[in-house]
Structure formats: structure tokens, C-alpha cells
Amino acid sequence: MIYLDYAATTPVDGDVLEAMLPYLKSNFGNPDSTHAAGRAAAHAVAKARAKVAEVLDVNPLEVYFTSGGTEADNWAVRCLAKGRAAVSSVEHAAVLEGAKLREGGFDLIPATAGGTVTPEAVRTALTPDTGLVCVMAANNETGTIQPLKEISEICKEKGIVLFSDCVQAALLDLKEITKLCGAVALSGHKINAPKGTGALVVKKGVKISPMIAGGEQERALRGGTLNVAGIVGFAVALEKAQRERQRYAAHITALRDLFEEKVKAAFGKGVSVDGENRIPSISHLTFQNAPDSLLAKLDLAGLCVSGGAACSSHSALPSHVMLAMGKSEREAKHGVRFSFGKETTEEEVLKAVDILIECIK
Ligand code: PLP
Numbered sequence: 001m002i003y004l005d006y007a008a009t010t011p012v013d014g015d016v017l018e019a020m021l022p023y024l025k026s027n028f029g030n031p032d033s034t035h036a037a038g039r040a041a042a043h044a045v046a047k048a049r050a051k052v053a054e055v056l057d058v059n060p061l062e063v064y065f066t067s068g069g070t071e072a073d074n075w076a077v078r079c080l081a082k083g084r085a086a087v088s089s090v091e092h093a094a095v096l097e098g099a100k101l102r103e104g105g106f107d108l109i110p111a112t113a114g115g116t117v118t119p120e121a122v123r124t125a126l127t128p129d130t131g132l133v134c135v136m137a138a139n140n141e142t143g144t145i146q147p148l149k150e151i152s153e154i155c156k157e158k159g160i161v162l163f164s165d166c167v168q169a170a171l172l173d174l175k176e177i178t179k180l181c182g183a184v185a186l187s188g189h190k191i192n193a194p195k196g197t198g199a200l201v202v203k204k205g206v207k208i209s210p211m212i213a214g215g216e217q218e219r220a221l222r223g224g225t226l227n228v229a230g231i232v233g234f235a236v237a238l239e240k241a242q243r244e245r246q247r248y249a250a251h252i253t254a255l256r257d258l259f260e261e262k263v264k265a266a267f268g269k270g271v272s273v274d275g276e277n278r279i280p281s282i283s284h285l286t287f288q289n290a291p292d293s294l295l296a297k298l299d300l301a302g303l304c305v306s307g308g309a310a311c312s313s314h315s316a317l318p319s320h321v322m323l324a325m326g327k328s329e330r331e332a333k334h335g336v337r338f339s340f341g342k343e344t345t346e347e348e349v350l351k352a353v354d355i356l357i358e359c360i361k
Pocket of ligand 1: 073
């Protein structure tokens with residue numbers, strides 16, 4: 001089996017697992033318990049919080065641990081700031097669907113054919129009631145990096161909170177991105193931590209109301225017993241991902257470039273590589289003459305890839321990201337996302353191209 005779906009999820013890193021194990025077995029206390037076992041767990045959470053805060057250059061009290069990117073996105077788009085939200089049309093479903101539940105309502109910000117949300121488009125989408133702008137750092141289907149610096153300047157000028165879903169942005173400088181935003185969302189399982197881990201970072205002074213009630217955890221803003229082992233693993237993974245990001249990016253860029261060069265040589269004008277100004281880990285391809293069953297054929301041939309976002313891959317609906325980029329409904333149903341990780345090898349990339357040629361030609 002060849003796995004080229006690292007934007008969907010990644011394996012747990014050895015260092016991450018090692019850091020977590022004590023909190024699954026011997027140090028299993030509830031961090032809210034006041035006895036020694038609880039205090040040991042609370043200490044581990046505090047250390048993890050401090051580590052996440054250091055990586056992002058924020059205050060530890062600005063870090064709220066969540067069950068992952070979806071929860072962080074929902075919480076942000078529903079509960080940050082007051083008034084309407086302006087939400088980019090290429091956001092993950094966790095933001096777009098969450099926006100439908102926002103009390104103040106929302107407006108969509110269109111994207112270009114390359115999937116970019118321009119600062120001009122953001123400015124145009126603002127209304128006198130807009131209190132929140134949601135633009136992701138890098139798109140999960142195409143890898144397109146958004147111009148957050150310019151967008152943040154508009155938000156600052158208007159006194160609007162900028163929230164960015166940074167779930168796919170671990171190869172970028174998260175410290176720099178966090179500086180530009182009022183809040184950012186992160187997910188552990190995209191960066192070699194376990195599934196069901198992540199965080200929402202909310203800067204001091206930015207108002208957020210709770211989405212999950214029922215406990216005093218996370219400064220009474222996010223109820224629920226903390227996932228101590230997951231939090232410890234998430235912090236180790238985040239620190240490692242950012243420390244090693246240039247090395248990982250160089251490895252992944254070389255493989256992505258090799259992959260796209262071979263694909264273009266094989267299919268010429270019959271394939272388009274979607275997106276622009278992309279993170280290195282994603283190649284989204286649209287084929288002119290691909291069979292409807294391409295994804296199933298690739299799977300049978302031993303290649304694990306996605307048609308757009310993994311969490312929508314059971315849906316027969318066209319990709320909302322591709323539609324927002326002006327693709328036809330047929331094209332938007334037939335894109336294939338290849339995504340590369342630090343674990344990917346040249347041999348896997350070359351074999352994947354062979355399988356692709358076999359399945360299409
Ligand atoms: N946001 C983006 C950009 C994603 O790619 C994903 C997952 O695919 C999510 C949010 C959801 O994160 P999680 O799987 O941790 O709920």
C-alpha cells in the first residue's frame with residue numbers, strides 16, 4: 001500500500017507516543033482532581049500548554065485545548081466576537097457549516113480561480129455589522145496559502161477579529177501567522193499527534209463565549225475532562241513540527257515537484273494542477289479524461305489518496321472548494337488530492353505515478 005493522503009491524517013510520531021504513554025497508564029489522574037494523581041496530570045497539562053504557547057509565542061492562558069480542528073473551527077466561527085462573520089468560500093466544512101449556526105449570521109468571501117481569497121474580496125465582503133473574518137492559512141484541498149498579512153491589516157484597520165484555521169499550515173511559520181490573528185485553530189493528527197487532539201488559541205482581549213458547557217475546565221470556556229495524554233502528545237508534535245519544518249518542507253517539496261513533473265510529462269494538457277502559491281505537501285489534480293471510478297481504481301491498485309477533503313469523501317457532491325474556484329460540477333467531482341508527508345519516499349512517488357498512468361490510460 002502506498003499512502004499519499006497525509007493531509008487527511010498522519011501516523012503518530014515515536015517521540016509523541018513515548019511522551020504520551022505514561023499518561024495513559026501509570027499517571028492516569030484527572031487533572032481536575034485535587035489529590036496527588038490529579039496534580040501530576042494537571043502539571044503535565046500545564047507543561048504542554050506552556051510548550052504550545054512558546055511555539056506560537058503567545059501566553060499559556062491564550063491556549064484552549066480542544067478535541068481537534070473541527071471543534072476549534074466551530075467554536076471560533078460560532079462564538080468569537082459579536083455580529084456577522086465574513087467567511088471565505090474555500091474554508092473547511094467545519095468553518096462553513098459552523099457559520100450557519102452563528103447567531104449574527106455570515107457572508108461569504110469569494111476566491112479566485114487559484115483559490116486565493118484576496119484582500120480586496122475580504123474588504124468588499126465586510127458590512128457595518130461584521131465582527132469576525134475567517135480565512136484559513138492554507139487550503140486543505142489545493143494547498144493554496146492565503147494572504148493573511150494583508151487581510152490582517154484590513155481587520156486591524158476596521159477593528160474586526162481575524163480567525164485563521166491553521167490545521168494544514170504546519171509547514172509554514174505558525175508563530176508569524178498567530179501574530180497576525182485574533183485566534184487560530186490547530187489539529188494534532190495532521191502533525192503526527194493522535195486524532196482527537198488540537199487547540200484554539202484566542203488572544204487576550206478577544207471575546208469568546210463557551211460552546212461546550214458543563215465544566216470549569218479551560219477557564220470555564222470549554223467544559224469536559226481534558227485528554228491529558230492527547231494534550232501532552234499534541235504539544236510534543238507541534239514543537240517538533242515547527243522545529244523541523246524547514247527540513248520537512250525541503251524533503252516534501254522535492255518529492256512533490258518530482259511527482260508533478262512526472263504527471264505533467266505523462267498527461268500533458270490532460271491534467272491541471274489546481275491552486276496557486278501552495279504549501280509543498282498537496283498536489284490537487286484534475287484530469288480531463290479520468291474514469292468516474294478513478295478513486296476506487298487507485299484504491300484497488302494500492303494507492304491511498306483523496307478526492308478533495310477526506311471528511312467529505314463519502315459524499316457524491318462536488319467539492320465546494322473547486323466550485324468556488326470556478327470549476328464545472330463535473331470537474332469539481334473528479335479532482336484527486338495527493339498529499340505528501342515527511343515519511344514519503346521517492347520510490348513511493350514514482351510507483352504512485354505508474355499506478356496513476358495505469359488507471360487512467
Ligand atoms: N480544517 C482543515 C483545514 C482540515 O483540513 C481539517 C481536517 O481535514 C479540519 C479543519 C478538521 O480537523 P479535525 O480532523 O482535527 O477535526
